[in-house]
Amino acid sequence: MTAGADTHCPYCALQCAMTLTSPAALTPAPQPGSDPVDAAPAPAPAAAVSPANGPLLTVNGRDFPTNRGGLCRKGWTSASLLDHPGRVTEPLLKDDDGVHRPVSWDEALMRIVSAVKKARAEHGADAVGVFGGGGLTNEKAYQLGKFARLALGTSRIDYNGRFCMSSAAAAGMRAFGLDRGLPFPLADLDAASTILMLGSNVAETMPPFVQHLQGARDAGGLIVVDPRRSATAAFTSDGGGLHLQPLPGTDLALLLGISHVVIHEGLADAAFIAERTAGYDAVVRSVGSFWPERVQSITGVPAGLIRDTARRLADGARKGGSYILTGRGVEQHVDGTDTATAAINLSLLLGLPGSARSGYGTLTGQGNGQGGREHGQKADQLPGYRKITDPAARAYMAKVWGVPETLIPGPGLPAVQLLKSLGQPDGVRCLFVHGANVAVSAPDANAVIEGLRSLDFLVVCDFFLSETAAEADLILPVTQWAEEEGTLTNLEGRVLRRRRALTPPPGVRSELWIMTRLAELLHAPSTFSEDPETVFEELRLASSGGLADYSGIDYAMLDRGEAAYWPYPSGGTGTPRLFLDAFAHADGRAVFTAVTPRRRSVSRGSASAAERGSADHLGKPMTLITGRLMEHYQSGAQTRRVAALVEARPEARLQLHPAAAAAQGIADGDYVSISNERGEVSCRAELSTDIRPETVFLPFHFPELESANRLTEAATDPISGMPEFKTSNVWIRPAVSG
Numbered sequence: 001m002t003a004g005a006d007t008h009c010p011y012c013a014l015q016c017a018m019t020l021t022s023p024a025a026l027t028p029a030p031q032p033g034s035d036p037v038d039a040a041p042a043p044a045p046a047a048a049v050s051p052a053n054g055p056l057l058t059v060n061g062r063d064f065p066t067n068r069g070g071l072c073r074k075g076w077t078s079a080s081l082l083d084h085p086g087r088v089t090e091p092l093l094k095d096d097d098g099v100h101r102p103v104s105w106d107e108a109l110m111r112i113v114s115a116v117k118k119a120r121a122e123h124g125a126d127a128v129g130v131f132g133g134g135g136l137t138n139e140k141a142y143q144l145g146k147f148a149r150l151a152l153g154t155s156r157i158d159y160n161g162r163f164c165m166s167s168a169a170a171a172g173m174r175a176f177g178l179d180r181g182l183p184f185p186l187a188d189l190d191a192a193s194t195i196l197m198l199g200s201n202v203a204e205t206m207p208p209f210v211q212h213l214q215g216a217r218d219a220g221g222l223i224v225v226d227p228r229r230s231a232t233a234a235f236t237s238d239g240g241g242l243h244l245q246p247l248p249g250t251d252l253a254l255l256l257g258i259s260h261v262v263i264h265e266g267l268a269d270a271a272f273i274a275e276r277t278a279g280y281d282a283v284v285r286s287v288g289s290f291w292p293e294r295v296q297s298i299t300g301v302p303a304g305l306i307r308d309t310a311r312r313l314a315d316g317a318r319k320g321g322s323y324i325l326t327g328r329g330v331e332q333h334v335d336g337t338d339t340a341t342a343a344i345n346l347s348l349l350l351g352l353p354g355s356a357r358s359g360y361g362t363l364t365g366q367g368n369g370q371g372g373r374e375h376g377q378k379a380d381q382l383p384g385y386r387k388i389t390d391p392a393a394r395a396y397m398a399k400v401w402g403v404p405e406t407l408i409p410g411p412g413l414p415a416v417q418l419l420k421s422l423g424q425p426d427g428v429r430c431l432f433v434h435g436a437n438v439a440v441s442a443p444d445a446n447a448v449i450e451g452l453r454s455l456d457f458l459v460v461c462d463f464f465l466s467e468t469a470a471e472a473d474l475i476l477p478v479t480q481w482a483e484e485e486g487t488l489t490n491l492e493g494r495v496l497r498r499r500r501a502l503t504p505p506p507g508v509r510s511e512l513w514i515m516t517r518l519a520e521l522l523h524a525p526s527t528f529s530e531d532p533e534t535v536f537e538e539l540r541l542a543s544s545g546g547l548a549d550y551s552g553i554d555y556a557m558l559d560r561g562e563a564a565y566w567p568y569p570s571g572g573t574g575t576p577r578l579f580l581d582a583f584a585h586a587d588g589r590a591v592f593t594a595v596t597p598r599r600r601s602v603s604r605g606s607a608s609a610a611e612r613g614s615a616d617h618l619g620k621p622m623t624l625i626t627g628r629l630m631e632h633y634q635s636g637a638q639t640r641r642v643a644a645l646v647e648a649r650p651e652a653r654l655q656l657h658p659a660a661a662a663a664q665g666i667a668d669g670d671y672v673s674i675s676n677e678r679g680e681v682s683c684r685a686e687l688s689t690d691i692r693p694e695t696v697f698l699p700f701h702f703p704e705l706e707s708a709n710r711l712t713e714a715a716t717d718p719i720s721g722m723p724e725f726k727t728s729n730v731w732i733r734p735a736v737s738g
């Protein structure tokens with residue numbers, strides 16, 4: 001290990017900077033910005049762990065523009081993942097009795113080659129599928145797309161970012177011609193007068209982020225939209241800001257109502273609209289009937305608050321600046337793209353985007369959620385954020401890869417459709433999973449698990465026996481964050497270095513190594529590399545001229561600490577703030593797209609047949625929303641293995657309003673059953689007036705009987721492919737104590 005390796009947190013897209021050191025080199029000091037909603041002081045620098053192959057390792061927060069030295073509990077305790085006793089350290093093959101037994105790497109790779117060849121021979125190349133992840137480094141994400149298309153010859157690759165960023169990405173492409181989560185540095189928020197944050201609870205999910213909200217909050221200009229009085233909403237209202245608490249799934253109507261006020265009270269930026277946008281008239285017509293009192297009847301948000309929000313945003317734009325930020329709460333819907341579009345339309349009415357002191361952004365969640373969607377692991381994309389159907393893009397990538405264009409398959413299936421195809425006659429029969437735990441994180445998880453079990457062969461690359469890995473025919477043990485080199489792109493579009501601080505256990509391999517060996521064995525028509533810098537150099541070339549252009553970025557400049565925001569063309573400079581001169585559409589204008597709420601075309605859940613036939617009918621359903629807790633990350637495959645985090649949050653709890661609980665005879669701490677036609681889960685109830693009476697909240701980090709995604713539905717947004725995670729009908733009743 002190096003004396004002090006400067007790297008970044010293995011978890012979320014804030015990518016807080018940290019230094020990994022031996023305890024002797026530490027100067028323990030309180031860290032600014034840690035856990036602002038947690039009154040407890042920042043924990044003493046990190047749990048020190050003793051990897052079997054190296055010295056003690058300690059995490060310390062490092063000063064960086066996004067986290068300013070702060071880390072949350074997940075970051076502080078992240079080192080304990082590295083020598084966890086549950087780590088998978090050798091390939092494991094499931095035998096005929098369903099038991100995973102160690103095998104050599106040679107045998108593991110040959111079993112894969114055999115399974116791939118069999119699936120291709122019997123069902124065609126698209127019978128092999130790949131499911132990637134938004135936590136993979138840029139190098140892995142890039143090479144995974146190439147591996148799927150050239151080594152496996154399949155079109156069927158997609159990734160879990162489809163569940164995360166796809167709606168906002170589609171809306172950004174539609175409005176601006178380009179999708180970068182935050183088109184400005186996070187620190188720009190510090191000077192804002194007004195920030196409207198919809199569907200994001202950063203005070204719990206990204207605590208160091210809150211430092212950047214402090215200025216607006218202290219000025220009474222922080223406005224949070226959330227059906228719950230979340231930690232962020234509480235932080236807001238304590239500072240004199242606003243908390244708008246709409247009915248789940250009505251965010252689009254709410255945004256149209258705010259836009260209506262902006263237009264009808266003359267608050268719109270007429271000069272900006274005339275000079276820099278197109279499509280304004282259609283939006284005026286589309287919001288015409290969404291006057292505040294009508295919107296109040298749809299959303300439950302008082303008309304006065306709707307008007308107040310519009311006025312504060314316009315006032316803020318004239319003063320220090322106004323920002324509109326969206327998160328998964330408003331994006332994870334079957335109309336998520338239209339909802340994010342409505343947020344962008346509002347920002348365009350106020351003239352916020354394309355300014356150095358105002359803007360619109362979406363808050364990417366996964367560690368490399370931004371880079372993960374740029375380099376070709378999406379079903380419809382090639383590297384550089386190029387469309388796979390674009391003849392010029394295909395010709396360019398064929399040249400970079402040195403293959404005939406005909407060898408690059410066309411578009412594949414978006415994540416939900418890919419998972420629905422598992423084991424089907426014309427679907428995927430042999431699946432590779434990299435950096436994802438779909439058995440917990442995908443919607444309608446019971447159906448996903450059935451699909452995994454119906455496969456002819458399932459390969460999972462992971463460092464723990466996740467719930468998905470447990471279903472695998474073959475588990476390949478891979479390196480963790482502190483054992484590998486690479487790059488990630490944070491929520492600002494800034495490219496960061498991940499540095500190797502430890503030698504991985506002897507039986508563990510990097511995913512780049514695995515892809516390279518398999519490509520050789522499968523006689524892929526192009527070259528692959530296990531060296532991250534070599535892969536990054538190819539990625540630079542592949543991205544050159546694309547929307548997400550990394551061609552001017554190299555490891556040396558990142559090692560020097562240069563702030564490298566894409567697009568960063570070769571010989572040019574990076575772009576911290578996008579759109580200052582022009583938007584990315586051919587005419588340089590941003591595009592308004594008229595959107596209106598449409599009747600939902602999907603069943604949001606119904607009582608099961610057994611429930612419908614039962615004597616004690618369950619009555620009116622409640623609306624389930626899902627989300628995250630401070631202590632856990634995504635499916636919890638990592639954080640549920642960190643003792644300090646498990647001690648703090650050992651289990652899922654259903655947040656339930658006391659009035660709703662009383663109607664069912666449920667007391668705080670009672671076990672409850674939560675069910676619909678897709679499944680039934682059970683956990684303790686946590687009664688709270690912080691949630692609307694018709695709404696319940698369940699975190700999605702937990703598996704099996706506590707798995708929220710056993711209840712969510714796999715219906716998707718027709719534009720983005722985003723599943724409906726946020727408005728499932730469920731029935732609640734007391735359960736027998738577990």
Ligand code: SF4
Binds near residue numbers: 015208
């Ligand atoms: Fe890691 Fe995100 Fe926590 Fe920062 S906020 S320490 S990046 S999990």
